Amino acid sequence: MNAQRPVALVTGASSGIGRSNALALAAHGYDVVINYASSKDAAHEVALKAEAAGARAITVQADVADEDAVLAMLGRVDEEFGRLDALVNNAGTTVNTPPSDLDGLSMADWDRVFAVNVRGLFQVTRAAVPLLRRSPHAAVVNTASIVGLRPGPQPFPYAASKAAVVSLTKTLAGALGPEIRVNAVAPGWMVGDWMEDQLGDDYDRLMERRARLTPLRRCVTADDVAQTVVSLITSNPFVTGEIVVIDGGFSATT
Numbered sequence: 085m086n087a088q089r090p091v092a093l094v095t096g097a098s099s100g101i102g103r104s105n106a107l108a109l110a111a112h113g114y115d116v117v118i119n120y121a122s123s124k125d126a127a128h129e130v131a132l133k134a135e136a137a138g139a140r141a142i143t144v145q146a147d148v149a150d151e152d153a154v155l156a157m158l159g160r161v162d163e164e165f166g167r168l169d170a171l172v173n174n175a176g177t178t179v180n181t182p183p184s185d186l187d188g189l190s191m192a193d194w195d196r197v198f199a200v201n202v203r204g205l206f207q208v209t210r211a212a213v214p215l216l217r218r219s220p221h222a223a224v225v226n227t228a229s230i231v232g233l234r235p236g237p238q239p240f241p242y243a244a245s246k247a248a249v250v251s252l253t254k255t256l257a258g259a260l261g262p263e264i265r266v267n268a269v270a271p272g273w274m275v276g277d278w279m280e281d282q283l284g285d286d287y288d289r290l291m292e293r294r295a296r297l298t299p300l301r302r303c304v305t306a307d308d309v310a311q312t313v314v315s316l317i318t319s320n321p322f323v324t325g326e327i328v329v330i331d332g333g334f335s336a337t338t
Contacts, residue, residue: 272331
């Protein structure tokens with residue numbers, strides 16, 4: 085155990101933003117705990133890449149909506165590393181029911197989205213607080229979304245859950261300061277599987293249109309988000325309670 089090397093826990097780290105977060109933190113000198121719900125092989129691949137970047141990396145399976153699993157996960161972090169310096173609450177889920185289909189939305193699906201995206205975020209943060217308080221520069225970064233701040237084409241439970249993440253971020257910043265800083269990132273339309281699932285056959289056309297309307301002339305990538313997350317953890321010691329929009333200026337100019 086290298087007690088001098090900082091440790092980061094990234095939930096939902098087997099793919100997408102979580103994967104990029106874990107690898108960016110590993111490259112920045114952090115050991116990483118890679119949480120996953122079901123994608124064991126993908127999580128193991130991320131761990132191997134993190135180790136190639138010089139990190140010690142472990143994978144931990146846990147559904148963040150399951151409190152017992154969350155407590156066991158943080159117990160494992162304590163056992164393996166004895167410290168936690170950064171928490172990235174990235175685990176999230178959605179449904180495929182479009183906002184236009186009010187009657188087609190299952191309330192069981194609604195509850196599952198909130199269980200992962202909101203309850204899960206709170207449970208992991210609460211369980212991590214005792215370890216984070218041991219760190220001299222503890223930071224939490226939550227993955228929100230632009231649709232938590234303004235209307236968008238995402239399903240109702242997803243958008244509402246991300247608005248809750250925005251509120252939780254600000255409330256937790258007040259409750260956990262000054263020892264622990266809490267911020268969030270709010271990505272816009274992001275290149276990759278998530279938006280492909282949401283936009284279907286219109287993905288290429290709509291993403292190209294969004295890029296043309298964006299001041300920086302492209303859509304956000306998972307690596308763009310990870311760079312901002314690492315900055316919030318390592319380079320912004322007097323920033324807390326903030327929601328950083330990462331969309332190339334689209335929402336600021338349209």
